[in-house]
Amino acid sequence: xxxxxxxxxxxxxxxxxxxxxxxxxxxxxxxxxxxxxxxxxxxxxxxxxxxxxxxxxxxxxxxxxxxxxxxxxxxxxxxxxxxxxxxxxxxxxxxxxxxxxxxxxxxxxxxxxxxxxxxxxxxxxxxxxxxxxxxxxxxxxxxxxxxxxxxxxxxxxxxxxxxxxxxxxxxxxxxxxxxxxxxxxxxxxxxxxxxxxxxxxxxxxxxxxxxxxxxxxxxxxxxxxxxxxxxxxxxxxxxxxxxxxxxxxxxxxxxxxxxxxxxxxxxxxxxxxxxxxxxxxxxxxxxxxxxxxxxxxxxxxxxxxxxxxxxxxxxxxxxxxxxxxxxxxxxxxxxxxxxxxxxxxxxxxxxxxxxxxxxxxxxxxxxxxxxxxxxxxxxxxxxxxxxxxxxxxxxxxxxxxxxxxx
Amino acid sequence: xxxxxxxxxxxxxxxxxxxxxxxxxxxxxxxxxxxxxxxxxxxxxxxxxxxxxxxxxxxxxxxxxxxxxxxxxxxxxxxxxxxxxxxxxxxxxxxxxxxxxxxxxxxxxxxxxxxxxxxxxxxxxxxxxxxxxxxxxxxxxxxxxxxxxxxxxxxxxxxxxxxxxxxxxxxxxxxxxxxxxxxxxxxxxxxxxxxxxxxxxxxxxxxxxxxxxxxxxxxxxxxxxxxxxxxxxxxxxxxxxxxxxxxxxxxxxxxxxxxxxxxxxxxxxxxxxxxxxxxxxxxxxxxxxxxxxxxxxxxxxxxxxxxxxxxxxxxxxxxxxxxxxxxxxxxxxxxxxxxxxxxxxxxxxxxxxxxxxxxxxxxxxxxxxxxxxxxxxxxxxxxxxxxxxxxxxxxxxxx
Numbered sequence: 001x002x003x004x005x006x007x008x009x010x011x012x013x014x015x016x017x018x019x020x021x022x023x024x025x026x027x028x029x030x031x032x033x034x035x036x037x038x039x040x041x042x043x044x045x046x047x048x049x050x051x052x053x054x055x056x057x058x059x060x061x062x063x064x065x066x067x068x069x070x071x072x073x074x075x076x077x078x079x080x081x082x083x084x085x086x087x088x089x090x091x092x093x094x095x096x097x098x099x100x101x102x103x104x105x106x107x108x109x110x111x112x113x114x115x116x117x118x119x120x121x122x123x124x125x126x127x128x129x130x131x132x133x134x135x136x137x138x139x140x141x142x143x144x145x146x147x148x149x150x151x152x153x154x155x156x157x158x159x160x161x162x163x164x165x166x167x168x169x170x171x172x173x174x175x176x177x178x179x180x181x182x183x184x185x186x187x188x189x190x191x192x193x194x195x196x197x198x199x200x201x202x203x204x205x206x207x208x209x210x211x212x213x214x215x216x217x218x219x220x221x222x223x224x225x226x227x228x229x230x231x232x233x234x235x236x237x238x239x240x241x242x243x244x245x246x247x248x249x250x251x252x253x254x255x256x257x258x259x260x261x262x263x264x265x266x267x268x269x270x271x272x273x274x275x276x277x278x279x280x281x282x283x284x285x286x287x288x289x290x291x292x293x294x295x296x297x298x299x300x301x302x303x304x305x306x307x308x309x310x311x312x313x314x315x316x317x318x319x320x321x322x323x324x325x326x327x328x329x330x331x332x333x334x335x336x337x338x339x340x341x342x343x344x345x346x347x348x349x350x351x352x353x354x355x356x357x358x359x360x361x362x363x364x365x366x367x368x369x370x371x372x373x374x375x376x377x378x379x380x381x382x383x384x385x386x387x388x389x390x391x392x393x394x395x396x397x398x399x400x401x402x403x404x405x406x
Numbered sequence: 407x408x409x410x411x412x413x414x415x416x417x418x419x420x421x422x423x424x425x426x427x428x429x430x431x432x433x434x435x436x437x438x439x440x441x442x443x444x445x446x447x448x449x450x451x452x453x454x455x456x457x458x459x460x461x462x463x464x465x466x467x468x469x470x471x472x473x474x475x476x477x478x479x480x481x482x483x484x485x486x487x488x489x490x491x492x493x494x495x496x497x498x499x500x501x502x503x504x505x506x507x508x509x510x511x512x513x514x515x516x517x518x519x520x521x522x523x524x525x526x527x528x529x530x531x532x533x534x535x536x537x538x539x540x541x542x543x544x545x546x547x548x549x550x551x552x553x554x555x556x557x558x559x560x561x562x563x564x565x566x567x568x569x570x571x572x573x574x575x576x577x578x579x580x581x582x583x584x585x586x587x588x589x590x591x592x593x594x595x596x597x598x599x600x601x602x603x604x605x606x607x608x609x610x611x612x613x614x615x616x617x618x619x620x621x622x623x624x625x626x627x628x629x630x631x632x633x634x635x636x637x638x639x640x641x642x643x644x645x646x647x648x649x650x651x652x653x654x655x656x657x658x659x660x661x662x663x664x665x666x667x668x669x670x671x672x673x674x675x676x677x678x679x680x681x682x683x684x685x686x687x688x689x690x691x692x693x694x695x696x697x698x699x700x701x702x703x704x705x706x707x708x709x710x711x712x713x714x715x716x717x718x719x720x721x722x723x724x725x726x727x728x729x730x731x732x733x734x735x736x737x738x739x740x741x742x743x744x745x746x747x748x749x750x751x752x753x754x755x756x757x758x759x760x761x762x763x764x765x766x767x768x769x770x771x772x773x774x775x776x777x778x779x780x781x782x783x784x785x786x787x788x789x790x791x792x793x794x795x796x797x798x799x800x801x802x803x804x805x
Contacts, residue, residue, distance in 0.1 A: 031706050039714050045732050046717050052727040097580065098756035100746065112573065119568030123576045130579035131753050133590035135724045137534060140577060147575045158569045162561060172555065175513060175548040176468075177520045180537045182527035183494065190723065193530055198713065205710040213706055302424050302702065309709040310435060313602075316713055317443040322722075323587050324449060324529050332443040349528050350495075360495045 009233035014241030017231065018214075022245070028214065032249045036206050040199055040257045044265065047195040051187070055139050056084030057104040057128075058093045065113035071124070071150050075106060080142030097129055103139045104128030116154055184353045191265050192353050197321040197345050199257045204287055204341040205312040207250050211291025212308040214246060215239075216301030222390045235383040243288050250284045270355025275365060279347035282368035286340040289375035296382045315339050343367045407634070411641025412648075415611065419649055422614055424701060429607035433653050436599045437661055445665070447586035452535050453481035454501035455490040462510035468521070468547060472503060477539035487524075500526040501536040516555060531587075581668065581753050589667050593753050594721040594745045596657050597683075601741045602712045604650055604687045605694060609704035611642075612695020618786070628788075635783035639692070639776055646688035647681075654680045658752065670755030678758055679747045682768035686740040689775030696782050719745040743767045 022029050057075070061068045076083040084102055087093045093105035107125040109115075115122040126143045130136040152173055159169035185192050218228045232238025261267040269276070291308055298304040317323065318336035325336050336342045347364040350356035419425055456469045473480040481499050484490045490502040502524040512519035521544065525536040549570045556566035582589045611617060658676055662669050698704045717723050718736040725733060736742040747764035750756040758765065 027703055031703075035707060035710065039710065042714050042732070043717065046714075046723060046728050048729060049727040052724045055724060055726060095760070098750055098754040099760040100750055100754075116572045119565050119572070121568050121571065122573055124573050125576045125578060127578045127580055129754070130582035130585055131590060131593070131749065132721065132724075133582070133585070133587065134722060136579070136582075138724075143577075144575070147573070151571070151573050154572045155569055158565075158572060162565075162569070171518055172516065172552060174518060174544075175551040175555075176544040177518055177548075178541050178544045179520055179522045180541070181522065181524045182533060182537075183524050185527040188527055188530065188533070193528065194723075198717075202710050202713055205713070209706055209709040213702060302705065303427075305702065305705045305709070306424070306427055306432070309705065310432060310439075313709055313712055314436065314440045317440070317591075320443075321529070322531065322591075323444055324452075324532055325443075326452075327446050327449040328443045329445055332445075336443070346497075353528055354495065356495045360492065 011237040011241040018245040054082035058102040062110040063112045067113035068108040074146040078142040201316040207287035208291040209308045211288040212304040215292040215295035271351030276351040283344035286371035408637040408641040415645035444588035451479035455482040459507045460509040464510035465505040475539040477535040608691025609694040613701045650684045671752040683744040685772035692779040
């Protein structure tokens with residue numbers, strides 16, 4: 001027992017005890033490192049393409065003219081869409097859409113060429129599956145780009161037929177052209193948008209639930225809590241010693257996931273890496289403290305883990321990446337604001353793709369710092385309450401036994 | 407025998423608090439909690455800033471038209487792009503519409519008069535709304551100007567209209583007429599929630615004490631034990647199916663109705679897909695219990711795993727863009743097949759022959775995981791009858 005020489009109660013005793021637990025419970029290591037890293041690899045592989053291109057659509061060509069073939073060629077040539085199949089009627093097209101073999105159906109009406117050049121304005125109709133939001137929008141973007149391009153050619157032809165010179169006709173086609181600049185993510189890459197946010201989202205759940213478990217092991221009964229307090233020489237050093245090993249492990253996982261994102265998948269780091277790291281540390285700490293608090297408040301431990309899961313597993317939707325927070329109802333807006341992940345993702349987007357200037361970067365970081373302070377305060381209060389309760393109970397026991405003696 | 411197992415398992419579902427909490431309570435809580443962010447359906451009035459360097463009648467008209475669209479709202483009018491950029495960094499606005507000087511003069515001279523939109527693409531939905539709205543306004547405005555010019559040149563008004571837009575593109579949004587976000591995400595997400603709650607619940611049932619009523623009594627030979635193993639697994643699956651029937655009805659019919667999600671599929675065809683899905687998930691839950699062995703491990707492993715499962719299904723991110731290897735492996739998860747099949751049937755109105763591959767796949771998964779569960783049950787039964795001829799070494803059979 002004297003081998004290590006410094007078995008005095010305190011922070012380091014609890015710290016090393018936690019590490020020896022890892023050796024005894026390999027599953028705890030798995031849950032903190034192997035599972036998140038495995039999910040990280042899986043998600044990276046899913047999104048590795050970054051862009052979804054050449055989504056299949058069907059074409060119903062009722063005209064078989066030069067113009068209709070030109071439209072089909074242009075739709076097939078956009079990066080977003082590919083003409084996968086030509087169908088004979090609407091029913092066949094519908095069948096392909098509902099069995100999800102194509103994402104949309106472009107219908108070119110009969111006599112489209114004749115009617116266009118006669119100025120009868122025939123309609124080109126595009127039916128698409130809007131149930132799958134993202135994918136539907138991508139196919140729509142492709143068709144929306146291709147058909148007006150063909151129409152522009154027709155317009156120039158119509159004008160030159162009216163006697164306008166070609167150059168003047170081309171110039172006059174779009175009186176108000178819009179130059180759209182996609183700020184921060186010009187290629188609209190899903191890796192930078194979604195994958196970069198998903199990984200902290202997954203990690204948030206892993207951190208809160210794991211800490212609820214690890215803390216739960218030590219505080220499930222008043223007796224165990226007393227042991228922990230003795231080992232740590234007080235509640236604070238004990239909890240700090242308990243949380244530090246997990247902080248180290250999860251920061252390592254976050255670091256590895258960032259290495260993959262920055263190194264392999266090419267996520268830009270346009271802001272301050274120090275601010276990003278600071279936000280990462282505060283994020284990990286607030287998640288771990290939240291888990292610890294749940295374990296201190298809820299018993300048995302299984303309940304603490306269940307509530308931790310309930311709170312964080314559906315959290316990704318509340319963090320406002322896919323569907324922005326400004327469009328949410330008040331409940332979702334407030335709940336999202338109470339999640340550490342929301343603010344970490346804000347700081348992360350700021351420091352990676354946005355390159356937010358330093359003086360405008362502090363808000364999310366300060367919110368995370370506030371989370372850490374408030375959660376630590378709540379843990380302290382809860383610790384005092386539990387201690388007072390335990391003292392009262394032992395005092396009652398003592399007086400009982402005294403009464404029994406007298 | 408099957409009936410005894412069925413009754414015991416059903417009793418355990420309602421009497422074991424952790425199981426009851428996850429299969430029934432969590433399913434109810436999630437049904438209210440999960441959809442909250444999306445209930446407003448659409449993103450409207452994305453705040454943008456106008457930087458009007460022209461300050462003319464025409465430029466103000468353009469700003470007014472942009473503000474009038476449902477998608478964006480002009481929140482600020484700022485003197486220069488640098489000030490506006492600062493507001494973008496602070497997330498007070500998400501886009502900047504720059505109307506350059508001489509916007510009106512160029513228009514009046516019949517020249518192209520470009521405007522620039524700087525739209526925040528760190529949130530795709532915002533970007534899409536802003537670029538769509540501004541492009542739409544510019545197109546309408548441009549078409550009006552162009553038609554006026556042509557008429558001014560003496561072109562017949564009907565011909566002028568045809569010359570500005572000779573073949574209008576009509577877009578028909580199928581299955582989600584308002585383009586709502588809840589309509590998009592909830593049908594898939596609810597199926598995933600069904601899978602998660604049942605999977606964790608069955609995983610807990612298999613790892614908590616009291617799972618084994620039968621101890622292989624009576625039968626000694628292999629075929630007898632195998633028969634017993636099959637009846638035990640069937641009895642359990644039947645119990646899960648009974649409970650899940652209520653929840654599936656609530657999730658696949660009640661919730662879409664409450665949240666106003668269109669449903670085109672018939673009740674029978676939806677249930678025809680839900681049946682093998684529930685069986686496959688229940689059987690997979692038993693395998694999960696065999697792999698992880700302790701209730702807490704089941705809880706912890708499955709806490710974080712749900713989110714990645716969602717993206718495996720090729721629902722939010724197109725299956726065409728997912729590497730083939732991953733797509734092949736993903737089929738082992740009931741949710742990957744079921745989200746496709748159930749959404750196609752329920753929301754798109756596909757018939758059962760349309761989704762026969764997914765349907766067949768779900769039955770095969772149910773058989774596969776059920777088979778694995780039977781094998782493990784068989785092994786357990788054989789071990790439990792082994793020690794009887796050798797009473798001295800009974801401790802070795804069950805370590």
